[in-house]
Amino acid sequence: MSVTVKVEGLRELERNLAGLTKAAGKGALRRALRTAAEPMADIARQLAPDDESTGGYDLRESIVVGTKLSRSQARKHRKMFRDNRSSVEMFMGAGPLPQAIFVEFGTDPHINKGKFAGSMHPGTPARPFIRPAWDQDKMAMLERLKVELRKEIDKSVQRAIRKQARQAARR
Template structure:
């Protein structure tokens, strides 16, 4: 099953990111916006993840996070899937490296599927993209304002 998402405003976004100057500052701004925007989706996934109180901690729900990091196996899979894609910033939402998470999401011969990530995406994708748009613009504006204040303070000290 494929999903189509329509995104607009990248030329404007690129122009605004250029105002931030250094590439590291641009990436940090995008990472902050992505993490903030994706956290509500992770919360939905946590609420949908099956939880067996008899097993005690750590539970699948507790392992769901928003992060730039992947496990060694996940990194390997990701590199194979996106070998030629050089995204400047990536953020991942999902459970940690526990292989049982796949069995919960997709099921197996002995265990029925109990999806939690796909329903979270389906439920929150439009709202998440709206949050992301707002967060990116807000973070860029805050970062530009901070840089302007810093430059003004530096100019005042230098004069």
């Protein structure tokens, strides 16, 4: 399923971003994305089931906002976006826990393998937590992103101006 989102009113920010170095621009974008996505991650954490028996790190605790993917997630992602190296990406979701996808989407009834081979598993109902968080917060997240982008790009532009002034003073 594909979701298309249109964001308007960012031309001025794009011009300011073009005036920065590539590294400074990417850093500003990453900081803005992380800050804007964190409230959505909080909603997903509230919606995720909490297994009291795990005593700590479980599905709810694994939900993070970051630039890193697990090895298997990265492999699948590379196949999808192999030719796009210049973009800035931030991910929000469950960590590399194998049960995360089964909780989000559920499972159909199936015949077990391994220790319980041959027995019938009744399946599990879906208990979505990522998609509802997106549906609930997507427009607010985009508004936060616009505000955060403005702040971060302005800060980066000011840093670049101060750096140029220091370099000019040394000469």
